Amino acid sequence: MTVKNLPAVRVVEVGPRDGLQNIQDSIPTSTKLQLIRRLEETGLGTIELTSVVSPRIIPQLADCRDILGDERVKEMTGKELRLPVLVPTVKGLDIAIEYGVKEIAVFISATEGFSKANINCTVEQGIERARNVASLALQSNIAVRGYVSCIFADPYDGPTQPESVLRCVKELLYAGCYEVSLGDTLGVGSPSNVRGLVTFLLENDIPREKLAGHFHDTYGQAVANVWEAYNCGLQVFDSSVAGLGGCPFAPGAKGNVATEDLVYMFHNAGISTGVDLSKLVETGVWISDQLKKPNGSRAGKALSIKSKPISNVKSKSPKHPSLPWNLTKEAKGLQLYQSGVNLKIVLNRPKNGNALTAPMISALTSIVTRASKDPHISRIIITGKGKFFCTGMDLGKGSTPVAQGGSASDAQFQRLTGLFEAIDQSPKVTIACMNGPAFGGGVGLAFSCDIRLATRDASVTLSEVKLGLCPATISKYVVREWGVPFAREAMLSARPVSVEELRARGLVFDVADGAEELSARLDILLSRLKVASPDASRMSKELVRLGWAHAGRDEQVTGIRRLFEEMMRVDADGAHGVKEFQAGRNVDWDAFTQGMSKPKL
Ligand SMILES: CC(C)(COP(=O)([O-])OP(=O)([O-])OC[C@H]1O[C@@H](n2cnc3c(N)ncnc32)[C@H](O)[C@@H]1OP(=O)([O-])[O-])[C@@H](O)C(=O)NCCC(=O)NCCSC(=O)C[C@@](C)(O)CC(=O)[O-]
Numbered sequence: 035m036t037v038k039n040l041p042a043v044r045v046v047e048v049g050p051r052d053g054l055q056n057i058q059d060s061i062p063t064s065t066k067l068q069l070i071r072r073l074e075e076t077g078l079g080t081i082e083l084t085s086v087v088s089p090r091i092i093p094q095l096a097d098c099r100d101i102l103g104d105e106r107v108k109e110m111t112g113k114e115l116r117l118p119v120l121v122p123t124v125k126g127l128d129i130a131i132e133y134g135v136k137e138i139a140v141f142i143s144a145t146e147g148f149s150k151a152n153i154n155c156t157v158e159q160g161i162e163r164a165r166n167v168a169s170l171a172l173q174s175n176i177a178v179r180g181y182v183s184c185i186f187a188d189p190y191d192g193p194t195q196p197e198s199v200l201r202c203v204k205e206l207l208y209a210g211c212y213e214v215s216l217g218d219t220l221g222v223g224s225p226s227n228v229r230g231l232v233t234f235l236l237e238n239d240i241p242r243e244k245l246a247g248h249f250h251d252t253y254g255q256a257v258a259n260v261w262e263a264y265n266c267g268l269q270v271f272d273s274s275v276a277g278l279g280g281c282p283f284a285p286g287a288k289g290n291v292a293t294e295d296l297v298y299m300f301h302n303a304g305i306s307t308g309v310d311l312s313k314l315v316e317t318g319v320w321i322s323d324q325l326k327k328p329n330g331s332r333a334g335k336a337l338s339i340k341s342k343p344i345s346n347v348k349s350k351s352p353k354h355p356s357l358p359w360n361l362t363k364e365a366k367g368l369q370l371y372q373s374g375v376n377l378k379i380v381l382n383r384p385k386n387g388n389a390l391t392a393p394m395i396s397a398l399t400s401i402v403t404r405a406s407k408d409p410h411i412s413r414i415i416i417t418g419k420g421k422f423f424c425t426g427m428d429l430g431k432g433s434t435p436v437a438q439g440g441s442a443s444d445a446q447f448q449r450l451t452g453l454f455e456a457i458d459q460s461p462k463v464t465i466a467c468m469n470g471p472a473f474g475g476g477v478g479l480a481f482s483c484d485i486r487l488a489t490r491d492a493s494v495t496l497s498e499v500k501l502g503l504c505p506a507t508i509s510k511y512v513v514r515e516w517g518v519p520f521a522r523e524a525m526l527s528a529r530p531v532s533v534e535e536l537r538a539r540g541l542v543f544d545v546a547d548g549a550e551e552l553s554a555r556l557d558i559l560l561s562r563l564k565v566a567s568p569d570a571s572r573m574s575k576e577l578v579r580l581g582w583a584h585a586g587r588d589e590q591v592t593g594i595r596r597l598f599e600e601m602m603r604v605d606a607d608g609a610h611g612v613k614e615f616q617a618g619r620n621v622d623w624d625a626f627t628q629g630m631s632k633p634k635l
Pocket residue numbers: 385386387389390425426427428429430450473474475476478497498501503504505506507508509
């Protein structure tokens with residue numbers, strides 16, 4: 035759903051600081067740096083990097099200098115990103131300045147008990163300290179963000195008076211903070227508290243745009259609190275990937291609201307955050323794995339389960355013996371293997387990145403066309419030998435049709451179109467088994483297929499623009515499968531799109547650790563696909579085609595009608611399938627297809 039004109043939200047990712055600081059086991063700096071890099075790649079515009087605090091008090095963040103000094107982090111600092119660093123003292127500020135930090139955050143508590151426990155001073159002294167740090171930072175052209183903790187309650191003192199919060203907010207704004215984040219450190223507040231406090235602050239002349247929300251999820255109220263605060267006019271929210279977090283001085287306090295839950299909620303309401311949810315979900319799963327902690331994001335967990343492949347079985351599992359593949363033919367840079375009703379075509383020019391020569395394209399087209407008509411074949415698999423899946427059209431000296439124009443160009447157009455159409459229109463189930471990176475026409479091969487498996491180091495690159503070419507014939511499949519915005523960006527940037535990204539976008543079904551595991555996973559998939567009748571698979575493919583090519587038009591209605599009648603015929607696979615169901619038997623459709631004495635028409 036997209037609702038126009040709803041104000042966008044800025045998410046302040048606090049995972050690398052607030053999220054990690056409370057974790058007891060030491061986390062390698064490299065993991066923290068990778069977390070920051072992954073978060074940046076999700077499109078988050080603000081990431082709180084770390085905290086320059088005493089290692090004695092927060093040992094987890096003792097590596098703040100390594101984080102701030104990292105080359106990649108420095109590169110990020112030069113971009114349009116906000117990368118605040120929590121700085122409680124002037125000493126910390128000196129370190130931040132030394133590392134070229136452009137934004138810091140200062141914090142105070144609205145309550146005495148927490149102030150004493152957290153920063154060992156009174157509220158008054160905390161304000162004085164924050165004012166001092168902010169003033170020096172502003173003199174060095176460093177932007178300052180403020181936090182007020184314990185906006186609803188204090189672990190030692192009980193409920194917080196709204197007047198105390200108002201005072202702290204005012205003090206931080208006077209001190210020069212461009213924004214103040216209201217922290218429900220204990221996670222005890224609920225939407226009515228949020229509305230009450232925000233209304234009180236606004237009525238007391240605090241500008242709405244100067245406020246941010248920072249909600250913890252101890253009582254499961256955090257998402258509701260964010261929503262209520264948004265409806266009260268706030269547009270900036272702190273959150274933490276996988277709901278990481280807690281507070282060492284607030285016993286029992288749970289993590290921050292999970293960034294995934296917040297982004298999911300806003301996107302569903304048509305409110306933009308600029309964050310790529312699928313990448314964020316992957317990052318949440320990844321960091322939870324690294325920390326060996328349960329993922330604290332409900333949306334993250336649900337979405338990651340949804341995108342998981344049915345096959346999670348290790349390659350060597352004895353329950354899944356590999357299929358016997360027989361080499362049946364070898365010609366023109368191709369090898370053909372067969373296992374039962376499965377035909378595997380292997381691109382066999384590894385020294386040339388399996389680039390597609392004209393004879394190879396023609397041979398591939400005729401193999402696919404022939405197999406598409408063979409009633410004893412149910413599936414066609416395309417894979418490659420060596421490092422690459424396929425590096426696209428052959429660009430070698432003397433063999434490329436580029437820059438020849440005229441009939442050479444026409445012939446190449448016919449060849450490429452013929453190949454991709456033969457795969458795309460095949461009634462068989464087509465599977466691209468990507469043993470490595472694909473470029474140009476190689477991407478076309480992969481995306482004219484129905485299903486893709488890939489090794490972890492596979493990637494796809496629409497590299498044509500680098501060569502002064504465009505992904506002409508393959509665009510039909512790439513745009514259809516990837517969607518317009520992603521296809522456009524990938525075409526224009528010619529960047530390698532990783533397997534993780536493809537997987538997150540639902541474009542790759544399963545990922546293997548290497549070539550050997552890829553073959554094993556292919557065999558597992560093929561064994562599973564025995565549950566599907568070949569005719570029913572063909573009809574299902576046609577339904578999908580009718581759905582995207584003719585959605586809502588007469589062609590779709592008549593096409594569905596035709597397929598419905600076909601599946602109900604007395605000689606259709608459905609007659610056999612339903613009879614077997616009634617007899618309590620599962621059909622092995624591969625055995626059924628192999629046992630057919632006469633090809634069906
Ligand atoms: C793939 C990397 C990054 C590997 O880069 P690398 O890892 O440095 O390895 P390499 O460059 O040494 O490649 C290994 C070998 O494969 C060869 N090779 C590799 N690709 C091709 C190719 N296409 N044609 C002919 N030979 C190719 C390459 O020349 C080399 O052979 P050697 O020099 O050792 O004898 C690099 O080689 C490269 O950038 N290759 C070009 C990839 C590319 O841009 N492909 C797009 C082709 S245009 C196209 O497909 C048009 C089309 C079909 O989409 C138009 C349409 O849609 O209508």
